[in-house]
Amino acid sequence: MSTRLRHRTHGEEEDASALKLGAEFNNAGCLLISEVKYLLENRDKDAPDTAVYNKTLEYVKTFAKFNTTDSASAVRETLRREPALTQFETAQIANLCPGTAEEAKSVVPSLVKIDDDKLQTLLDEIQTMRKFQS
Amino acid sequence: MFFIKELTHTILLHPSYFGPRMLQFLESKLYADVEGTCSGAFGYIIAVVSILDIGKGMVISGSGQAEFVTRYRAIVFKPFKGEVVDGVVNNVNKMGFFADVGPLQVFVSHQLIHPDMKFDPNSNPPSFASEDQIIEKNTRVRLKIVGTRVDATEIFAIGTIKEDHLGVID
Numbered sequence: 287m288s289t290r291l292r293h294r295t296h297g298e299e300e301d302a303s304a305l306k307l308g309a310e311f312n313n314a315g316c317l318l319i320s321e322v323k324y325l326l327e328n329r330d331k332d333a334p335d336t337a338v339y340n341k342t343l344e345y346v347k348t349f350a351k352f353n354t355t356d357s358a359s360a361v362r363e364t365l366r367r368e369p370a371l372t373q374f375e376t377a378q379i380a381n382l383c384p385g386t387a388e389e390a391k392s393v394v395p396s397l398v399k400i401d402d403d404k405l406q407t408l409l410d411e412i413q414t415m416r417k418f419q420s
Numbered sequence: 421m422f423f424i425k426e427l428t429h430t431i432l433l434h435p436s437y438f439g440p441r442m443l444q445f446l447e448s449k450l451y452a453d454v455e456g457t458c459s460g461a462f463g464y465i466i467a468v469v470s471i472l473d474i475g476k477g478m479v480i481s482g483s484g485q486a487e488f489v490t491r492y493r494a495i496v497f498k499p500f501k502g503e504v505v506d507g508v509v510n511n512v513n514k515m516g517f518f519a520d521v522g523p524l525q526v527f528v529s530h531q532l533i534h535p536d537m538k539f540d541p542n543s544n545p546p547s548f549a550s551e552d553q554i555i556e557k558n559t560r561v562r563l564k565i566v567g568t569r570v571d572a573t574e575i576f577a578i579g580t581i582k583e584d585h586l587g588v589i590d
Contacts, residue, residue, distance in 0.1 A: 302421075302565075303502030310425075310461055311498065317422040322495060326467060334467070336456030338523040342466045342497065345522040348560070349506050377421060382504060382562070384585070392585045393504040393562075 316377035357419040460570035463498025532580035
């Protein structure tokens with residue numbers, strides 16, 4: 287009985303829309319899809335032949351929004367200017383690249399704490415970077 | 421969401437491996453043991469980025485095996501309820517569709533697809549279609565994870581596209 291109860295409360299704790307990622311991940315470093323792509327493609331070891339690895343590699347190749355390390359770190363730099371953003375929110379914005387503040391708040395609900403105009407400026411900058419990356 | 425995370429793994433080493441090539445063996449054993457595995461607490465461990473500490477190696481009394489507690493840094497993928505992710509559709513049937521989000525498979529039930537999008541049993545490949553949008557194999561979709569279930573070796577997730585800003589992406 288007690289284990290079941292503990293299990294349930296644990297399940298309720300995790301909710302990305304309220305930024306609750308559980309004890310293990312609340313302070314863990316989030317990676318952008320573009321960064322994962324860079325890390326996987328520049329491994330000094332041979333790629334392991336696991337289904338998980340291959341599927342992930344295919345996924346990050348499909349959805350990486352920034353194809354150079356420079357543009358990915360420039361995006362991080364831009365988002366760092368807004369101190370209220372958590373790691374998770376930073377990564378979500380950079381991975382999904384929402385066009386408007388309204389869309390951003392809809393896909394990442396915890397962004398309500400940020401002023402629309404401020405958020406829109408950040409999003410516009412990211413869109414520009416995406417457009418002009420080499 | 422992808423994370424970079426410090427994790428530990430315990431390796432039991434048989435005495436026949438004690439010798440000059442032991443460290444190399446430990447490293448390859450660590451890679452083979454953890455890469456591609458999945459657990460409820462950490463999600464999928466995709467790749468080891470670096471080994472921080474291979475461990476001291478304590479010989480266990482009684483068996484002669486040595487226990488190494490290795491610390492390493494890895495890329496992990498863990499889905500969360502309420503998270504919005506992009507995925508690629510890999511299977512469509514009348515119940516809904518399955519989308520691949522990296523190693524994770526997400527099922528989107530027809531109840532969580534906008535009612536305008538109808539299943540078209542006569543199309544080849546099978547699809548959900550409305551007047552201006554179509555979901556079939558290899559369509560890219562943006563979906564929101566509404567729940568996850570953890571198995572011993574896999575995580576399954578349920579998603580929805582019945583909200584603003586979700587659905588087919590071009």
